Amino acid sequence: MRQTWTTRMAKARHALPYAAATAATAAAAWTGARATGPASRWYRSLDRPAWQPPSWAFPVVWTPLYASLAWSAGHALNRTTGRDRTALAAAYGTNLALNAGWTWLFFGLRSPAAGVAGSLLLDADNLHLIRRTARHDPAAAAALAPYAAWCLFATALSTSLARRNP
Numbered sequence: 001m002r003q004t005w006t007t008r009m010a011k012a013r014h015a016l017p018y019a020a021a022t023a024a025t026a027a028a029a030w031t032g033a034r035a036t037g038p039a040s041r042w043y044r045s046l047d048r049p050a051w052q053p054p055s056w057a058f059p060v061v062w063t064p065l066y067a068s069l070a071w072s073a074g075h076a077l078n079r080t081t082g083r084d085r086t087a088l089a090a091a092y093g094t095n096l097a098l099n100a101g102w103t104w105l106f107f108g109l110r111s112p113a114a115g116v117a118g119s120l121l122l123d124a125d126n127l128h129l130i131r132r133t134a135r136h137d138p139a140a141a142a143a144l145a146p147y148a149a150w151c152l153f154a155t156a157l158s159t160s161l162a163r164r165n166p
Contacts, residue, residue, distance in 0.1 A: 018074030028096035
């Protein structure tokens with residue numbers, strides 16, 4: 001049975017938010033990764049807490065977190081229209097910019113204190129994003145919970161690093 005042009009277009013319109021969210025999330029991940037340097041001499045010289053995960057754990061954790069973030073955005077954007085959709089897309093974009101910005105503050109500036117500031121902004125924005133998303137799509141909002149939890153852990157780690165390395 002052949003699909004009609006209308007059916008194909010409807011499927012494409014449904015897929016577009018997922019594709020856009022995936023591209024935006026990948027761009028943010030790539031941008032942030034350009035500044036990341038856990039193997040750098042500077043980072044290895046920091047006094048780090050014993051509870052810090054090994055460096056290999058970060059990409060293992062971030063990969064599914066980024067996937068859930070992209071899925072959440074695509075899913076929620078498919079359930080909104082007009083100004084609500086534009087505002088929700090902007091909220092996800094802001095969050096991705098803060099996410100990528102943290103690595104530039106911490107690693108790019110070589111400043112754990114700047115990393116704490118960026119991490120706190122990201123944590124606050126995560127709460128805002130979850131609340132905004134929940135208004136339109138509770139499932140997409142729930143999918144953001146592990147991401148927000150990991151960001152809170154990153155804030156605790158950044159804070160510990162800033163205290164240990166003034």
